[in-house]
Structures are given as structure tokens and as C-alpha cells.
Amino acid sequence: MNLLPLNHPMFAARTLRSFARSPTFSSLSPNWEGGVSMVQGASRGIGLEFVKHLLENNEKGHVVATCRNPGQATGLLELKNKFDERLCILELDVTNETTIKASAKSIEERYGSLNLLINASGILSIPNVLLPETTLNKVEKSSLLHAYEVNAVGPILVIKHLWPFLKAGGGSGTEREVAVVANISARVGSIGDNRLGGWHSYRASKTALNQLTKNVSVEFARKKDPIICILLHPGTVDTDLSRPFQRNVPEGKLFTKEFSVQKLMTIINNAKSQDNGKFFAWDGQEIPW
Numbered sequence: 001m002n003l004l005p006l007n008h009p010m011f012a013a014r015t016l017r018s019f020a021r022s023p024t025f026s027s028l029s030p031n032w033e034g035g036v037s038m039v040q041g042a043s044r045g046i047g048l049e050f051v052k053h054l055l056e057n058n059e060k061g062h063v064v065a066t067c068r069n070p071g072q073a074t075g076l077l078e079l080k081n082k083f084d085e086r087l088c089i090l091e092l093d094v095t096n097e098t099t100i101k102a103s104a105k106s107i108e109e110r111y112g113s114l115n116l117l118i119n120a121s122g123i124l125s126i127p128n129v130l131l132p133e134t135t136l137n138k139v140e141k142s143s144l145l146h147a148y149e150v151n152a153v154g155p156i157l158v159i160k161h162l163w164p165f166l167k168a169g170g171g172s173g174t175e176r177e178v179a180v181v182a183n184i185s186a187r188v189g190s191i192g193d194n195r196l197g198g199w200h201s202y203r204a205s206k207t208a209l210n211q212l213t214k215n216v217s218v219e220f221a222r223k224k225d226p227i228i229c230i231l232l233h234p235g236t237v238d239t240d241l242s243r244p245f246q247r248n249v250p251e252g253k254l255f256t257k258e259f260s261v262q263k264l265m266t267i268i269n270n271a272k273s274q275d276n277g278k279f280f281a282w283d284g285q286e287i288p289w
């Protein structure tokens, strides 16, 4: 017996799947058609902008936005007022695996599948906890470990718990052939591109995120799962994270959230199987490891 309501996204997915087999499928627009997207780290900054973009640019799509404190996420609550039915806000702290599992359970119960996962959360500096170190003398074990926990370990655990739903969403619900996992990394995580040094904890944690994401992408390909994983560098974007460092940014190189997310969504919307495991900058250029 089918207990899902008729307006459930799964029905839209099935309709589109049968449509996908018809000869006119290739004439559809390249945008996401329906489907379910999740943005992790959505309370503010780039993550919040992704949620807004997805809601405004895909009128049939559903968005799951996760954050540590939903009650205080004013930007998300404003979007909820406007897009009530299509936005679901869940509590998730990447350092607390119980909250990751609970979000996965909610997604299983509400949608049963996921077409896009964006891991946007990240930390660079937290007063008295995490310093953007300018010298080795400032490196502390506690800040190295904290950056690793939030920037590398957390996003990978999120993928682990959402894997079954990404597998179910791959090639259905939207016109793309695969589900997409986009982990927001940073160019400073590139070892090959490291000319300035510094920011030991942040850099190394993003490098770890890159390697873990690459590893997961290899496993998905080997298992023939219809999921691709990509890493994205958003550019230097005007958010709380970059604010203390913006005075050194050359003119014209500090992007708005809107500009960066527009560029990143173009990469996501055009991602193909052959992009699995790649690290792209906002302009679509590949970044060396």
C-alpha cells in the first residue's frame, strides 16, 4: 500500500523518470526539475544563499536546510515564511553524529531520496578557540583538531548517512543522470597551489576534506552508484568568515554571495559523471591538488 501523499516529491520523481525515457527529454531546460536538495550549514553566508537560490530558481524543487540552531537562523526563518511547503529546516551540528543521523531519518521519512547535497559549513577563526595561525609557533593541537572535526570529518559523516538516499535520488527526480554531492572547500586547501603558507589548521583541514571527498568519489564510481562528488572553491566571498581578512583582497576580487552561488550552481547544474572527484574554482577552472 502506498502511504505517500499525491503531491509528494517521490511522485514527481516517478513522473519525470518515465518522461526521461521519452524522446523529447533532451529538449527540457538544463535546470533542476523538481527533486530534493539539502544544504548543510545553511544558517548564514554561502549556505543560506544556496538555499535561497535553489528555492527561487526551481519552483518545483524541495530544499532541506540544516543548521546548528534553527530557532536563531533568522535568514532561514524568513525563507520559511515565503516558501513554507518547499523548505524544511532541520537541526544538524557536524560535530554531533546523532544530529546527522536524525536529519537522515527525517529525509528518509519525508522524501526517501536526495538529488543534491551541498556541504557548506566551515570554520576559519573562532575567538579563543581557533586562530588563523600566521606562524608555526601559534599552532595548537586543540585548534588543529577542531578545524579537522568541523571542516573535514563532519561533511564526510553527512555523506555517509545520506548515501542511501543519494543512491535512490541518482538519475531520478531531475533530468540529470546522477545525484550530486558538492563539498565547499577552499583554494588554500590545495597543496600544489600553496605559495603563502599560514592558516595551518584551516588549510590542512580543507586538504583533508579534499582527500576524503576524492576517496568517496572513487568508491562511488567503483560501486557504480549514480552519485558524483565535487569540491568547489567559492572565491573570496563577503561573509562573516572572510570579514576579518578582507582588507588584503584586491579590488574586484571580493565576491557577493549572490555572484559566487550563481557561479557554483552553474558548475553543479552542468556536472557530469566525468566530473566525479574533481576540484573546481567558482569560474569552472580545475584546481590542482
Ligand SMILES: NC(=O)c1ccc[n+]([C@@H]2O[C@H](COP(=O)([O-])OP(=O)(O)OC[C@H]3O[C@@H](n4cnc5c(N)ncnc54)[C@H](OP(=O)(O)O)[C@@H]3O)[C@@H](O)[C@H]2O)c1
Pocket (backbone or CB within 6 Å): 040, 041, 042, 043, 044, 045, 046, 047, 067, 068, 069, 092, 093, 094, 095, 120, 121, 122, 123, 150, 184, 185, 186, 187, 233, 234, 235, 236, 237, 238, 239, 240, 241, 242
Ligand atoms: N567566504 C569566503 O571567502 C570563503 C572562501 C573559501 C571557502 N569558503 C568556504 O565556504 C563555506 C561557507 O563559508 P561562509 O563564508 O559562508 O562562512 P560563514 O558565513 O562563517 O558561515 C559558516 C557556516 O558554517 C556553519 N557551521 C559552523 N560550524 C558548524 C557546525 N559544527 N555544524 C554545522 N554548521 C556549522 C555556521 O553555522 P552557525 O551559524 O551555527 O555558526 C554557518 O552557517 C565554508 O566551508 C568556507 O570554508 C568561504
